[in-house]
Structures are given as structure tokens and as C-alpha cells.
Amino acid sequence: NAGVTQTPKFRILKIGQSMTLQCTQDMNHNYMYWYRQDPGMGLKLIYYSVGAGITDKGEVPNGYNVSRSTTEDFPLRLELAAPSQTSVYFCASSYDGQTQYFGPGTRLTVL
Amino acid sequence: DQQVKQNSPSLSVQEGRISILNCDYTNSMFDYFLWYKKYPAEGPTFLISISSIKDKNEDGRFTVFLNKSAKHLSLHIVPSQPGDSAVYFCAASFPHMRFGAGTRLTVKP
Numbered sequence: 001n002a003g004v005t006q007t008p009k010f011r012i013l014k015i016g017q018s019m020t021l022q023c024t025q026d027m028n029h030n031y032m033y034w035y036r037q038d039p040g041m042g043l044k045l046i047y048y049s050v051g052a053g054i055t056d057k058g059e060v061p062n063g064y065n066v067s068r069s070t071t072e073d074f075p076l077r078l079e080l081a082a083p084s085q086t087s088v089y090f091c092a093s094s095y096d097g098q099t100q101y102f103g104p105g106t107r108l109t110v111l
Numbered sequence: 112d113q114q115v116k117q118n119s120p121s122l123s124v125q126e127g128r129i130s131i132l133n134c135d136y137t138n139s140m141f142d143y144f145l146w147y148k149k150y151p152a153e154g155p156t157f158l159i160s161i162s163s164i165k166d167k168n169e170d171g172r173f174t175v176f177l178n179k180s181a182k183h184l185s186l187h188i189v190p191s192q193p194g195d196s197a198v199y200f201c202a203a204s205f206p207h208m209r210f211g212a213g214t215r216l217t218v219k220p
Contacts, residue, residue, distance in 0.1 A: 013177030058207060090154050098143050098204060101152030
């Protein structure tokens with residue numbers, strides 16, 4: 001039982017490049033989330049999903065896209081990376097929409 | 112709009128003493144509150160939670176207190192241990208989770 005896994009752990013992108021951050025959970029949770037954490041700040045919700053095929057925007061969705069084709073996977077797509085997207089990205093899942101379980105994070109730098 | 116605030120960026124306590132971490136919120140619609148603990152290079156780990164219908168929840172050394180009239184949440188750790196040294200985030204939910212900026216707790220042996 002691995003919980004929530006995220007790949008890659010680290011990535012450096014050039015401005016304008018695109019990439020997909022992967023997130024997988026093996027707890028059969030319906031709810032999944034993507035957050036970003038900037039230095040000295042709390043986590044901010046980017047996108048969330050309440051089940052396969054259902055996604056919705058969070059607090060800071062601009063510049064990102066998501067899809068949820070299976071219960072297990074919830075990838076986050078960055079199109080046209082910008083320096084403002086330099087952050088640590090956390091994926092989380094939840095069985096009840098309240099208590100969330102987090103992955104180890106992806107540290108992204110855009111230069 | 113910072114709806115959840117942790118005004119102390121850091122706290123240092125002696126091993127064996129009580130650690131009290133504080134959190135204030137502004138949105139009276141929040142109905143569920145949580146504390147997470149985070150070690151460097153790891154994701155946040157769920158610690159303890161409380162529903163808005165309660166004013167206290169206890170789990171071993173950890174107790175969370177909720178004062179709805181003051182819109183204030185606190186986490187008590189008794190006794191504190193060096194392994195408790197980490198960043199603690201409070202979070203409040205309705206309908207989505209809002210996080211505070213965190214308090215770095217250092218427990219000295």
C-alpha cells in the first residue's frame with residue numbers, strides 16, 4: 001500500500017515548455033486534489049476531482065489543466081511554463097472529502 | 112485573502128513541556144478543521160481534526176481545541192518530544208481546504 005505517489009520529485013523547465021506531473025493513489029479514494037506551496041505560504045488548491053471523469057477548478061487554476069480518467073490517476077498538466085509556476089506541487093486524495101492524504105511533492109523550477 | 116492565519120512562524124520548546132500552536136480563521140462557514148505535520152522534503156501528514164460541532168478532540172499526546180466564537184483553533188502537544196520538530200499547518204474546510212502558512216516547531220532535548 002504505497003498511498004499517494006508523485007513523479008517526478010524534481011524538475012527544471014525552461015519558460016514556455018510544458019510538462020505533466022503524475023499522481024497515483026492506491027487507496028481507492030474518490031476525491032483527489034492538486035495543491036501548490038510557495039515559500040512561506042500555505043498550500044493553495046489548483047484543481048480537484050470528486051471522481052473519475054469529474055474535475056473542477058480550485059483557488060489558483062490558471063496555467064494548469066487536469067484530467068481524471070481513472071480512480072487512481074490524477075495528472076496535472078502545465079502548458080507554457082512561466083517563472084510564477086515555480087513551486088512545490090502536492091497531490092492528495094481523500095475518502096470523505098475532508099481528511100486528505102498527501103504525496104511527497106514535486107519541486108518544480110521554471111527558468 | 113488569507114482566511115486561515117498562523118501568526119507565529121516559529122516556536123521553540125523544551126522536551127517534555129507543552130507545545131501550543133495557534134491558528135485563527137475569518138470564515139464562519141468553515142465546518143471542519145485539521146492539523147497537518149510536515150517534515151522537510153515530505154508531504155504533509157494528517158495529525159488530528161475536529162468538527163465545528165465540537166470544541167475539543169484528543170488523540171494521545173495531541174489535543175485540538177476549537178473556539179468558534181473567537182474563530183480560533185489551537186493544537187496542544189503534551190509532552191513534546193524532539194521527533195515532534197516539524198512544520199505544523201492548520202487547515203479549515205468549507206467547501207475546500209484552506210491552509211495557514213505554517214508554524215515551525217523545534218523541540219529541544
